Amino acid sequence: MLDLDQWITKLVEEQPVIIVEGPKDKASLAKLGLENIITLKGKPLYKVVERIAQATNECIILTDLDQEGKKIYARLRSDLQKHGVKVDDRFRHFLFKQTDLRQIEGLFRYVQRHDEESGDRAEVAPALLQ
Numbered sequence: 216m217l218d219l220d221q222w223i224t225k226l227v228e229e230q231p232v233i234i235v236e237g238p239k240d241k242a243s244l245a246k247l248g249l250e251n252i253i254t255l256k257g258k259p260l261y262k263v264v265e266r267i268a269q270a271t272n273e274c275i276i277l278t279d280l281d282q283e284g285k286k287i288y289a290r291l292r293s294d295l296q297k298h299g300v301k302v303d304d305r306f307r308h309f310l311f312k313q314t315d316l317r318q319i320e321g322l323f324r325y326v327q328r329h330d331e332e333s334g335d336r337a338e339v340a341p342a343l344l345q
Contacts, residue, residue, distance in 0.1 A: 219314065219329055222306055223247055231303065232267060232274040234291060236284065239320035240277065246323040260290060268298035275303050277310075280317045 217225065226233075227248040235241050237256040244252050255263055255278075267274055276291050278284035292302045310316050316325050 217309070219326060222309060223326060226306065232271050234263065234267070234274060234276045234278075235319055236278050236287065237320075240318075243320050243323040244277075247326060255287065260287070260294065264291065264294045264298055264300075267295060268300050272299060273301045273303055275306055277307055277319045279319060280311050
């Protein structure tokens with residue numbers, strides 16, 4: 216199983232399409248070096264689903280683990296799968312089962328703290344070292 220730094224490195228290398236709730240979530244992921252991030256804020260879900268289905272056949276959904284985030288996740292996942300888009304849940308499950316992170320906007324800071332505590336600064340995604 217991958218650890219947090221390995222997950223971040225993998226995602227930065229692969230640059231998958233990632234769906235998040237809002238601009239703070241997007242900013243946190245962008246600081247880690249991720250680029251293909253779609254925010255939901257202010258957009259009808261069906262438009263986001265159509266856009267993703269036209270652009271790719273796989274994505275990651277990183278909504279928060281609160282009641283609203285879980286509801287959005289379930290609807291998006293179902294709608295995307297109906298449109299033939301595979302939802303890769305592995306990183307989401309890792310975050311919410313192997314860390315105490317509950318909001319995606321806190322991911323950048325969480326990774327920084329994790330790396331400071333473990334002393335693994337050299338293996339951090341390049342964006343963290345700037």
